[in-house]
Amino acid sequence: MTTVPRRDRPGFYYPKPPATWWLRRPNYVLFMLRELSSVFIAIFLVLLLVQIHQLSQGPAAYAAFVERLRSPGWIAFHVVALAFALYHSITWFNLTAVVQVVRLGERQVPPRLVAAANFLLWGVVSLVILFFFLLGG
Amino acid sequence: MSTRKTSEPFWWGLFSVGGVVAAFLVPVHLFLHGLAVPLGWIPVSPARIQALVGHPLIKLYLFVLIALPLYHWAHRFRFILEDVGLHALRAPIAVLSYGSAVVGTVLTLWVLLR
Numbered sequence: 001m002t003t004v005p006r007r008d009r010p011g012f013y014y015p016k017p018p019a020t021w022w023l024r025r026p027n028y029v030l031f032m033l034r035e036l037s038s039v040f041i042a043i044f045l046v047l048l049l050v051q052i053h054q055l056s057q058g059p060a061a062y063a064a065f066v067e068r069l070r071s072p073g074w075i076a077f078h079v080v081a082l083a084f085a086l087y088h089s090i091t092w093f094n095l096t097a098v099v100q101v102v103r104l105g106e107r108q109v110p111p112r113l114v115a116a117a118n119f120l121l122w123g124v125v126s127l128v129i130l131f132f133f134l135l136g137g
Numbered sequence: 138m139s140t141r142k143t144s145e146p147f148w149w150g151l152f153s154v155g156g157v158v159a160a161f162l163v164p165v166h167l168f169l170h171g172l173a174v175p176l177g178w179i180p181v182s183p184a185r186i187q188a189l190v191g192h193p194l195i196k197l198y199l200f201v202l203i204a205l206p207l208y209h210w211a212h213r214f215r216f217i218l219e220d221v222g223l224h225a226l227r228a229p230i231a232v233l234s235y236g237s238a239v240v241g242t243v244l245t246l247w248v249l250l251r
Contacts, residue, residue, distance in 0.1 A: 022221075032217070032220075035213045035216065038159075039210065039214060041206055042207060045163075045206060048166065052190055052249070074171075077171075078167060078172050082171065085159070088159055089161070089163075089164055092156055125162070126164065129165045129166070
């Protein structure tokens, strides 16, 4: 394996794996997909911001933008982005449950239970937003 | 071990908060605005959405929903690039990533407060 010098510690070197190191094991690929989920989430949020901006440009501009989102390409993007967003949520709740130790008295609440509480809260929050939007729309 | 002070904890904090916001709020909004509304599963009038977006509390909510996960993206994107071997470009990658999130925050404020 090639190495690169460490700027913070002269005389020491980082190992330099090839750029495709994460393709070697399924777990590494899942890690990369988890990291990549943030890109899809960010693109969606920028689109949402554009949508809000179009709203201020009048009903015609807004309708045209929503019409564009109906194209197969954008629908496909949003399906993929939704899958990535769900993957982020699932990995995030499982991870924070392990990192964040919750204590009840002397005892530590099992991480699985903390994760379950997170998942439950996620479901409730999502339903509240959904119903707020349905009733509001 | 370096005892040098860095801004790392600050950005990591924003990454963490943004990750929480993204985990709890983004999937349902992605479903709503990316699929349900464009495909006509949910009939919504633009006037009603405009009224919703005009509300100060909804504006605050949208700011949290849009701006904070941008820092989550910036942090992860930065390390994706480093992980595929761009160690030499550490500093410019960090500045560009976090800088983009800051620009995104300003744009979000501009769109919401105009």
